[in-house]
Amino acid sequence: MVRYRLTDIETVREEGVWLFTGRVGGGEEREIIVVPCEDDSADSDVEAWENRCTHEDQRLYREDVGAVVRDGSVVCPKHGSAFDSCSGGCDNGPAAGSTLPSVDVAAEDGQVYLTDDNVSYIHAGPSDDDDDDEPGSTSHLRF
Numbered sequence: 001m002v003r004y005r006l007t008d009i010e011t012v013r014e015e016g017v018w019l020f021t022g023r024v025g026g027g028e029e030r031e032i033i034v035v036p037c038e039d040d041s042a043d044s045d046v047e048a049w050e051n052r053c054t055h056e057d058q059r060l061y062r063e064d065v066g067a068v069v070r071d072g073s074v075v076c077p078k079h080g081s082a083f084d085s086c087s088g089g090c091d092n093g094p095a096a097g098s099t100l101p102s103v104d105v106a107a108e109d110g111q112v113y114l115t116d117d118n119v120s121y122i123h124a125g126p127s128d129d130d131d132d133d134e135p136g137s138t139s140h141l142r143f
C-alpha cells in the first residue's frame with residue numbers, strides 16, 4: 001500500500017480540523033477533513049471524512065471561518081447537524097441517520113498518513129475548484 005504523509009498528529013489536535021484536497025477514484029477533486037478522534041476504543045487517533053454535509057451541499061470546514069468542533073463532533077454550519085469525529089455518523093438535526101463518506105488515514109509515530117488506495121493527495125488546504133457553496137450559504141448559526 002502506498003501511503004502519503006499528510007501532517008503530524010499535534011497539528012491536527014491543535015487545529016481541531018486539518019483540511020486537504022484529494023482526488024477520489026481518479027475523478028473529481030474533493031476536500032477532506034482530518035480530525036482527532038479522542039475515543040479510547042477507536043482504532044486510530046485520527047479519522048478523515050469528506051468535507052461535505054450529507055444533508056445539503058455545504059462544507060463543514062470553510063477557509064474563512066474554519067469548522068465548529070464541539071464535544072467530539074464536527075458541526076455543520078448551515079443547519080447544525082453534528083457528525084461524530086470518530087464514526088462520521090450523525091444522529092441529530094436534518095442530517096440524522098447519515099454518515100460522512102470516509103477516507104482512510106493512519107497515525108504512526110506522531111505522523112498522519114493517507115492510506116486510502118482510492119484517494120490521491122493533491123495539496124493541503126481547500127480545493128481550487130470554484131464550486132463554492134451556494135450564494136447566501138453563509139453561516140445561519142451562531143455559536
Ligand code: FES
Nearest residue numbers: 053055056076079
Ligand atoms: S446542510 Fe448540513 S445540516 Fe443542513
